[in-house]
Amino acid sequence: MSIPFKRTSGQHHGDLRRVLEDAALELIAERGPRGFSLAEITRRAGVSVAAPYKHFADSDAVLAALAERGYTAQFHRFGAAVASAVDPTEQLAAFSAEYARFAADERALFEVTFRSGLDKALYPSLAIAGERVLSVLRPPAQALTTNDASAVELIYAVAASAHGYAMFLLEGVFADGLDAFGETVQRAATSARILAEARL
Amino acid sequence: MSIPFKRTSGQHHGDLRRVLEDAALELIAERGPRGFSLAEITRRAGVSVAAPYKHFADSDAVLAALAERGYTAQFHRFGAAVASAVDPTEQLAAFSAEYARFAADERALFEVTFRSGLDKALYPSLAIAGERVLSVLRPPAQALTTNDASAVELIYAVAASAHGYAMFLLEGVFADGLDAFGETVQRAATSARILAEARL
DNA sequence: GTCTATATGTTGATAGAC
DNA sequence: GTCTATCAACATATAGAC
Numbered sequence: 168m169s170i171p172f173k174r175t176s177g178q179h180h181g182d183l184r185r186v187l188e189d190a191a192l193e194l195i196a197e198r199g200p201r202g203f204s205l206a207e208i209t210r211r212a213g214v215s216v217a218a219p220y221k222h223f224a225d226s227d228a229v230l231a232a233l234a235e236r237g238y239t240a241q242f243h244r245f246g247a248a249v250a251s252a253v254d255p256t257e258q259l260a261a262f263s264a265e266y267a268r269f270a271a272d273e274r275a276l277f278e279v280t281f282r283s284g285l286d287k288a289l290y291p292s293l294a295i296a297g298e299r300v301l302s303v304l305r306p307p308a309q310a311l312t313t314n315d316a317s318a319v320e321l322i323y324a325v326a327a328s329a330h331g332y333a334m335f336l337l338e339g340v341f342a343d344g345l346d347a348f349g350e351t352v353q354r355a356a357t358s359a360r361i362l363a364e365a366r367l
Numbered sequence: 368m369s370i371p372f373k374r375t376s377g378q379h380h381g382d383l384r385r386v387l388e389d390a391a392l393e394l395i396a397e398r399g400p401r402g403f404s405l406a407e408i409t410r411r412a413g414v415s416v417a418a419p420y421k422h423f424a425d426s427d428a429v430l431a432a433l434a435e436r437g438y439t440a441q442f443h444r445f446g447a448a449v450a451s452a453v454d455p456t457e458q459l460a461a462f463s464a465e466y467a468r469f470a471a472d473e474r475a476l477f478e479v480t481f482r483s484g485l486d487k488a489l490y491p492s493l494a495i496a497g498e499r500v501l502s503v504l505r506p507p508a509q510a511l512t513t514n515d516a517s518a519v520e521l522i523y524a525v526a527a528s529a530h531g532y533a534m535f536l537l538e539g540v541f542a543d544g545l546d547a548f549g550e551t552v553q554r555a556a557t558s559a560r561i562l563a564e565a566r567l
Numbered sequence: 568g569t570c571t572a573t574a575t576g577t578t579g580a581t582a583g584a585c
Numbered sequence: 586g587t588c589t590a591t592c593a594a595c596a597t598a599t600a601g602a603c
Binding site for chain 3: 404405406416417420425426
Binding site for chain 4: 204205206207216217220225226
């Protein structure tokens with residue numbers, strides 16, 4: 168996808184920060200979070216190894232920025248999924264289905280949010296961004312339960328199930344199926360419905 | 368836990384392979400899968416950097432061996448958990464609870480099975496070992512369903528839910544609770560019961 | 568804001584002695 | 586089976602020129 172080319176001197180990029188993040192995402196998609204390195208993404212971006220330090224404090228800061236992007240993307244996609252349904256149970260099902268879809272078609276962005284090995288204590292904004300993702304389940308969960316504690320439990324139950332299916336999908340646990348992706352999207356939705364209805 | 372000491376010359380270890388694996392596990396527990404390196408574990412084991420190559424083909428082979436150990440440990444613990452109950456639904460609940468417990472008290476061994484970034488195609492035995500773990504759910508799942516396809520779906524549903532809770536626990540999603548660990552063990556068991564009963 | 572150049576450390580892996 | 590010694594490759598990060 169990326170067309171490597173040699174840069175001859177010190178031109179400016181429109182937005183090197185963004186270019187570096189994109190290169191990092193591509194790298195993670197290819198080699199997994201373990202294969203990430205700052206040096207490699209500068210090579211792909213066609214800049215020197217020193218260039219990133221005007222935009223990021225260090226190597227980990229790039230991963231943190233990507234994780235933030237990942238959480239934001241999830242918040243928007245899952246929010247839209249929830250909004251696409253009216254019935255609370257179907258909203259939870261839509262979330263779960265979208266969760267599996269996101270893991271599959273934005274793999275790197277998905278993995279970087281929980282597989283990057285970042286110390287969350289050092290990046291408190293990540294914890295907040297992560298919580299915000301689950302907050303999209305609050306309205307349907309509250310509609311389906313009688314108190315706040317139950318609503319929270321339902322949110323956890325649906326999210327945990329969705330996360331597990333997404334992980335299994337990426338790990339190839341369902342590799343034997345003809346359409347593992349489509350099937351797993353359905354599986355995630357089904358489990359969400361079961362968990363939702365049980366709380367009524 | 369480990370007492371570092373200097374080795375003066377070329378003595379033999381009782382079982383260097385095992386010693387290296389243990390050092391690797393300790394290292395992963397401290398720094399996460401991303402922090403693993405062959406050089407570091409030789410330092411901790413008190414041997415030269417060349418020593419591991421008589422026991423492992425390369426760096427990844429150490430991770431693969433650990434993953435195998437992780438799957439085996441899971442197979443035994445989850446098998447025992449299932450065996451501790453009689454009612455099929457309670458067997459699934461026991462599995463889920465034990466899954467969360469395993470993630471918490473054998474964190475490194477848990478993470479290495481799905482977070483190590485190993486290419487599973489290169490280590491086919493890992494895929495088999497992973498499948499064997501879920502096979503402990505077969506008897507209760509079959510007892511609760513009317514056909515094989517439904518049993519498989521129930522296995523996936525329970526395992527996905529358990530995995531998600533375990534991940535959230537390790538990621539600190541439940542950090543606000545007073546006893547996040549105990550609560551999450553219960554959560555996992557509850558979701559398993561719901562998923563089991565819904566299939567009747 | 569990007570470059571060149573460089574310092575410094577780490578890693579994975581091998582050859583050859585014992 | 587373990588050591589010593591060594592390698593090339595690669596990493597992060599900084600200083601200073603432009």
